Amino acid sequence: xxxxLPARIKSVAVAIAAVGLLAGCATSGNxxxxxxxxxxxxxxxxxxxxxxxxxxxxxxYEAVLPSPIRTGVTNFFxxxxxLFVGVNNLLQGKVPEAFSDLGRVVINSTVGLLGLIDFxxxxxxxxxxxxxxxxxxxxxxxxxxxxxIPVFGPRTARDTVGLVLDxxxxxxxxxxxxxxxxxxxxxxxxxxxANLLPADKVIEEAALDKYSYMRDAYLQRRRNLIHDxxxxxxIEADAGSTDHPLTAEAEVIEPRxxxxxxxxxxxxxxxxxPEAK
Amino acid sequence: MKSLFxxxxxxxxxxxxxxxxxxxxxxxxTVTNEVLxxxxxxxxxxxxxxxxxxxxxEIKVLPHFNFTRMTQLAMxxxxxxxxxxxxxxxxxxxxxxxxxxxxxxxxxxxxxxxHFKPFVLKAGxxxxxxxxxxxxxxxxxxVELDYWLEKSGAAWKVYDIEVGGISLITNYRESFASxxxxxxxxxxxxxxxxxxxxxxxxxxxK
Numbered sequence: 001x002x003x004x005l006p007a008r009i010k011s012v013a014v015a016i017a018a019v020g021l022l023a024g025c026a027t028s029g030n031x032x033x034x035x036x037x038x039x040x041x042x043x044x045x046x047x048x049x050x051x052x053x054x055x056x057x058x059x060x061y062e063a064v065l066p067s068p069i070r071t072g073v074t075n076f077f078x079x080x081x082x083l084f085v086g087v088n089n090l091l092q093g094k095v096p097e098a099f100s101d102l103g104r105v106v107i108n109s110t111v112g113l114l115g116l117i118d119f120x121x122x123x124x125x126x127x128x129x130x131x132x133x134x135x136x137x138x139x140x141x142x143x144x145x146x147x148x149i150p151v152f153g154p155r156t157a158r159d160t161v162g163l164v165l166d167x168x169x170x171x172x173x174x175x176x177x178x179x180x181x182x183x184x185x186x187x188x189x190x191x192x193x194a195n196l197l198p199a200d201k202v203i204e205e206a207a208l209d210k211y212s213y214m215r216d217a218y219l220q221r222r223r224n225l226i227h228d229x230x231x232x233x234x235i236e237a238d239a240g241s242t243d244h245p246l247t248a249e250a251e252v253i254e255p256r257x258x259x260x261x262x263x264x265x266x267x268x269x270x271x272x273x274p275e276a277k
Numbered sequence: 278m279k280s281l282f283x284x285x286x287x288x289x290x291x292x293x294x295x296x297x298x299x300x301x302x303x304x305x306x307t308v309t310n311e312v313l314x315x316x317x318x319x320x321x322x323x324x325x326x327x328x329x330x331x332x333x334x335e336i337k338v339l340p341h342f343n344f345t346r347m348t349q350l351a352m353x354x355x356x357x358x359x360x361x362x363x364x365x366x367x368x369x370x371x372x373x374x375x376x377x378x379x380x381x382x383x384x385x386x387x388x389x390x391x392h393f394k395p396f397v398l399k400a401g402x403x404x405x406x407x408x409x410x411x412x413x414x415x416x417x418x419x420v421e422l423d424y425w426l427e428k429s430g431a432a433w434k435v436y437d438i439e440v441g442g443i444s445l446i447t448n449y450r451e452s453f454a455s456x457x458x459x460x461x462x463x464x465x466x467x468x469x470x471x472x473x474x475x476x477x478x479x480x481x482x483k
Contacts, residue, residue: 029455029458030451030455032451127418127419129418195418198385198387199385201381201384201385202378202381202382202385205377205378205381205476206374206377206378206381206445207452208449208452208453208456208468208469208472209452212451212452212455213448213449213452215451216447216448216450216451216452217443217448220442220443220444220447220448221441221442221443223442224441224442224443225442229421229442231442
């Protein structure tokens with residue numbers, strides 16, 4: 001029975017609706033982050049939740065389980081995810097990548113002992129990172145407002161819709177019976193958090209304002225992922241160059257071939273050729 | 278004046294035992310390997326001795342960084358409204374912050390290996406990206422770590438670092454801009470100084 005899954009989607013939908021309501025009252029100077037007031041409150045809530053529960057659990061998990069077992073857990077869920085990644089690659093028209101993802105699932109599910117070992121990467125089939133938010137981005141859907149969602153963390157309006165579909169299509173979240181499903185979801189959540197532990201201290205060290213540091217990192221990361229690691233370099237707004245708003249960055253993906261002749265020389269110089277495989 | 282800078286630049290390159298006309302990819306590779314060799318042998322750094330990691334970064338890595346350019350990139354349009362003296366202070370403070378961050382990342386090092394992606398320098402290029410990938414020994418995904426370098430004189434200098442597509446320099450743009458909008462250039466200087474002071478406290482504690 002999947003009684004709680006729709007409920008889960010519903011709770012995300014409620015969060016989005018709440019964001020919509022609040023969008024009217026809370027404003028800030030940043031056009032990418034029009035509901036900054038709400039977002040900061042949610043960010044503080046998530047940070048509190050992390051500090052009180054998630055992080056301690058992840059630390060305990062890391063301390064108790066030896067590294068090879070944690071790698072197995074990571075690989076196991078990554079293998080399940082690869083099928084979903086393949087579907088998204090297909091939706092984005094990246095057929096070779098989609099086949100490579102399928103190949104990964106076949107290899108890792110068999111030779112890799114139900115996904116515990118990632119043989120496919122050693123065999124040269126690279127792991128991809130795709131989701132519905134990226135697929136929409138690829139299709140030309142812009143970011144929309146930045147939103148911090150309870151528990152899930154940073155998203156954009158587009159990625160929030162993507163998240164709802166990600167959950168609906170997630171094999172783990174759709175697993176029966178419920179008991180194993182909930183255990184698996186919890187394990188994946190804790191394992192993912194544990195993998196991020198080393199980044200914590202570096203972020204604390206780097207950020208002047210953790211909220212905006214995380215926000216801008218998220219936005220840069222998503223932009224990079226949508227372009228599969230080759231985003232057009234942002235036009236520099238440094239001293240001496242002509243004024244332009246920092247937010248005037250084109251979020252719509254143009255075909256790279258079309259972009260190059262139209263772009264100013266500086267941008268062309270910075271657009272990297274696709275990496276040789 | 279310009280030739281004087283070129284001379285100083287040349288001396289710095291010589292001082293760090295890098296031959297002239299070293300390609301940007303070779304530079305990144307040499308420095309990365311050199312630093313990681315030290316970290317692998319140094320138990321203090323591995324156990325979180327930030328002070329020691331900072332010294333390592335200062336000696337081995339910094340001569341190849343262009344901090345003025347980095348600060349300029351992070352400040353964007355606000356760079357121009359800062360006076361020369363303010364620019365100097367901002368560069369120095371940003372320098373400290375970046376070094377701390379870099380050093381902190383080194384103390385988190387655990388047996389990862391660095392894979393250097395193929396790189397071809399086209400004739401006449403003076404602004405390039407050198408791509409590397411950090412392979413995690415245990416759990417966790419691989420992380421792309423890219424360096425943007427610019428040629429100044431005979432030497433290549435790093436002016437931006439991207440981790441998984443996140444530029445560690447431009448990531449400061451919005452927070453710097455909003456600080457300047459609210460409290461002016463002096464406000465930004467103050468908040469950088471306060472941040473660096475609090476960092477000192479934590480690194481001493483370690």
